Amino acid sequence: MDQFRRIQTGKTGDIHMVLFKDKKILDDTVLDEIKQEINTLLGKCTGPDVLLDFGNVEFMSSAMLGLLGQLHRKIVTGHGRLKMCNIRPEIFQVFKLTNLDKLFSIHKDAPTALATFT
Amino acid sequence: MATESPGTAAGVDVLVAEDSKIQARMLVKRLTDAGHAVRWAENGADALTMARERRPDIIISDIEMPVMTGYEFCKAVKTDPALRSVPLILMSTLSDPIDIIRGLDAGADNYVTKPYEPDYLLGRMRSLLDSPLGDAAEQATLEVAVAGQKFNVQAGRQQVLNLLISTFENAVAKNQELIAANQELSIARDRLQQNNAELTQLNDEISRRNAQMVRDLEAAAKVQRSLLPADDVALAAAEIAWRYVPCQKLAGDFLNVFPLDDEHAGLFVVDVSGHGVPSSLMAVTVGRFLTPKVSDQSLLVRQGADGRVVIATPAEVATQLNRLFQADEFSGLYFTMLYGVLHLPTGRLDYASSGHPALLRVPAAGDVEFHGAEGFPIGFVPDVEYAQKTLQLTPGDRIYLYSDGVTEAMDKDQEPLGEQALAECIGGSRARPLEATVAGLLETVEQWCQPAGPLDDVSILGLEWRPSR
Numbered sequence: 001m002d003q004f005r006r007i008q009t010g011k012t013g014d015i016h017m018v019l020f021k022d023k024k025i026l027d028d029t030v031l032d033e034i035k036q037e038i039n040t041l042l043g044k045c046t047g048p049d050v051l052l053d054f055g056n057v058e059f060m061s062s063a064m065l066g067l068l069g070q071l072h073r074k075i076v077t078g079h080g081r082l083k084m085c086n087i088r089p090e091i092f093q094v095f096k097l098t099n100l101d102k103l104f105s106i107h108k109d110a111p112t113a114l115a116t117f118t
Numbered sequence: 119m120a121t122e123s124p125g126t127a128a129g130v131d132v133l134v135a136e137d138s139k140i141q142a143r144m145l146v147k148r149l150t151d152a153g154h155a156v157r158w159a160e161n162g163a164d165a166l167t168m169a170r171e172r173r174p175d176i177i178i179s180d181i182e183m184p185v186m187t188g189y190e191f192c193k194a195v196k197t198d199p200a201l202r203s204v205p206l207i208l209m210s211t212l213s214d215p216i217d218i219i220r221g222l223d224a225g226a227d228n229y230v231t232k233p234y235e236p237d238y239l240l241g242r243m244r245s246l247l248d249s250p251l252g253d254a255a256e257q258a259t260l261e262v263a264v265a266g267q268k269f270n271v272q273a274g275r276q277q278v279l280n281l282l283i284s285t286f287e288n289a290v291a292k293n294q295e296l297i298a299a300n301q302e303l304s305i306a307r308d309r310l311q312q313n314n315a316e317l318t319q320l321n322d323e324i325s326r327r328n329a330q331m332v333r334d335l336e337a338a339a340k341v342q343r344s345l346l347p348a349d350d351v352a353l354a355a356a357e358i359a360w361r362y363v364p365c366q367k368l369a370g371d372f373l374n375v376f377p378l379d380d381e382h383a384g385l386f387v388v389d390v391s392g393h394g395v396p397s398s399l400m401a402v403t404v405g406r407f408l409t410p411k412v413s414d415q416s417l418l419v420r421q422g423a424d425g426r427v428v429i430a431t432p433a434e435v436a437t438q439l440n441r442l443f444q445a446d447e448f449s450g451l452y453f454t455m456l457y458g459v460l461h462l463p464t465g466r467l468d469y470a471s472s473g474h475p476a477l478l479r480v481p482a483a484g485d486v487e488f489h490g491a492e493g494f495p496i497g498f499v500p501d502v503e504y505a506q507k508t509l510q511l512t513p514g515d516r517i518y519l520y521s522d523g524v525t526e527a528m529d530k531d532q533e534p535l536g537e538q539a540l541a542e543c544i545g546g547s548r549a550r551p552l553e554a555t556v557a558g559l560l561e562t563v564e565q566w567c568q569p570a571g572p573l574d575d576v577s578i579l580g581l582e583w584r585p586s587r
Contacts, residue, residue: 028392035450059532062522063392066450069498090534097522098454098473098495 047078162191196225370397433506482514
C-alpha cells in the first residue's frame, strides 16, 4: 500500500486515511508532490471521506493551507467529508491565524476523528 | 599444439625468456595461437638450459630479467657453437641509442620494441626464419660511435645489417604509428574546437536568455512596485511609514495607503500565499481591484447616483474580493488581507480581515493592543460575508499593519518571532518617530532570521493619527 513518496495511505471502512510522511512541508516541490499524490489516491472518487493525519508534520508553510482549501472544496462539493487530526500546537497556530481552524474539522487524534465520521 | 613438430611451414619451436608472468602469458598465447610450439623460461639462465636441452628454431627474449639478463643470455647463445645460428629477437624499449650497441655486442638478430604489435612480431620472426644466418658468418670488430662515445663491437656483418635494418624498420613502424596517432589527435582537436564553438554559442544563448529573463523579472518587479504607496502620498491628518521587502525579486505581498476622498484614507496589507512569479502575478491582479481611482475595476470607490464618490466598507471589499477570487481558479493560491478605512477628522477606523494577522495599536498612552477580525482567507469559502470591526483612535495613536512575514519570521531553530516580540519591539520604540519604529521592526525581523535572512516577504505599514485640531 506504500506506493507514495510523501503520503502513507490506508483505509478504515470507506474512510481514506492519509498520513503525511514529511516533517517539513515548506517548499513548493514537496507541496506539488503531496497534491499530486492525494489526487492520484482519490482519483475519480466523488465526495470521499478523508482523514488527514499531521502526526509527523513539525513545520508547515501557509501555502499548504491553499492545498487543503482546494481539497476541502472538492470533497465537500461531492458531499464527502474532510477531517484532520494530530496537529501539533505550532502547526495549529497556522490554522488559527487564518481562522481556518473554524473552517476545517480538526480533531485530537485519529480514533477521535474516525468516531465523528459516523 | 605444443607438440607440433618444429620446422613445419607455420609452426616452429619458439623459446621465450620473459620474467613477467603476465607478459609471458600474453606472448605465449599469441605464439601458440599462430601455430607455434612455445617453451617459456623466467630468466636467461633457465632459457639457456632449455635451449641446450633442445635447440629451438627461434628465441624471443626480454632484456631486464633476474639471474641472467637478455644481453647476457643473447651473448651466451651467440657464443655457443651449437646455438649461435638460432635467430634471437630482443624485446626492448629502445629508449637509449646505447641499447643498439648492447644488442649488437650481444649478437642479437632483431629488435622489437615494447609494447609490440603481435602481427609485427610474427612478421619479424618469419623474415628471420626465411633468411637463416650461416654458421660461418665471419666475426669482425667494428668500431661504432654513439653519443660521443666509441664502442668496439664484435658481430658478424650479416647480423649487424639485420639488426640495424630491424631497428630501422621498427623506427619506421613506430613513426607510422605516431603519424596515425597524430592524425587521430588532429581529428580530435578539430572536433574539440567544433564542440567548443558550439558550447560558446550555447553559453551565449543562455546568457542572452538569462539577461532577457532578468529584464522581464525587473519589469515585473516594477509593475509590482506600482502597487505600493506613491512617493508623494500625504494624508491630511496622519503620518505614514512603510517597509516592503520581497524575499525574491517578485513577491506575493503588497501594501498601500491613499486618500479615498477628502475625509477618508484607505490602507491595506495583502499577502498572497507562496512567493515568486505565480504569487506576484496574482498580487498584481488583485492590486488592480484595490485602486482609489473611481473606475469599473475599483472595489474601493464607485460613482454614486448623485455623482459623489461612494466609499465601499471594508467588509464589502473583502466580500467582493472573495467572490472574484476563488482558489480553484488560481491553482491553490489564496490571499489574506487586512483592509481599513480611516475617517481622518474623527479617527474612526473601520476594518475587515480575511485571515490576516491582527493589526497592532499603540495608543498615545497605554499598552500595545492587537485587534483582529474574524474572516477566512480570500478564496477559501465561496459566498461568505465578511465581518467588519471598528476601532476608535485617539490623537497620537499609531496603528501597524503587517504580513505574517513579520510574526512568522523563523530563526535558525525554526522558532517564529511571534506577536509578543512584535508588541515589545513596537511598544518599546513608542518614543521614537513613526518612521524609526517601522525601520526598527524590519531590523528586528532581519536580525531574528540571521543568518539565512527572511524566507517570506515582509510588509509593514505604520500610521500615526494626528488630527489638525
